[in-house]
Amino acid sequence: MKVRYYERVGLLAQPDRTASGYRDYAEDAAARLLFIARARRMGLSCEQVTTLLPVWSSTSCGATQERVIRLVEDKQAEVADRIAELQQLAAQLDDVRARLEAESPPSACRADLSCCVPESTGGPVAIELSRRPTGSPA
Template identity: 45%
Template sequence: MKIGEVATRSGCHPETVRYYERIGLLPAPPRTASGYRDYRSTDVDRLRFISRGRDLGFSLEEIRSLLGLAEDDGLSCQDVDRLARVHLVDIQARLGDLQRMAAELERVIGSCSGGERGQCVILDTLRRPLTSTEK
């Protein structure tokens, strides 16, 4: 199948398909006599795997590792489990950071009097350095 069809079936934009091929996440497909890329259903599956990994927040390098694990019949599920657990810890840390940011924004917004821009609490907060409790 041509790039338009593989893009449609996988849910990826054609330029994303080309990008994944350029960085080695998707093997370069064979070309037809007229020079068109000739993708297979396994390429669609791989693109869906990559897209789903991105949806779950995995970096491209983590997805590269997961693809390697998926293709190595000699590895156990423990290797995949270990990578997923590390990623989960990272997500939980980011959630904590986001919750702290939301709380600080709520505090700053709550103290905003809606007065003149020169006296804006929100802008003043952004100008001052972080305290040790905000880091």
């Protein structure tokens, strides 16, 4: 777990320090950290977890559960979109590979490298590569 990162992004409060400088977490910090860790393992972003914290800290478990359900549904839709994009990309790659395998390579590469990277039959597939911001946890 990346406790210091969660402190830095505001998900977890900065703890008090002992006289020797060690972090001294209150009991409620452990429960909050467990909640954050579980939400992150479900694939929720730190921003989404931030929106859950005020609801979670209230006394209404039902409200928290409803909010988590909505976030899970949103995450499932994102995953479905991503799967569709990746399937489209996989089909395009299969097409390119098949065309490359069907032709004998020329004795020298063409100036436009179309002998090595032929034009794809489909349109471009926008694949969002998930980049972690600098300093975010793995």
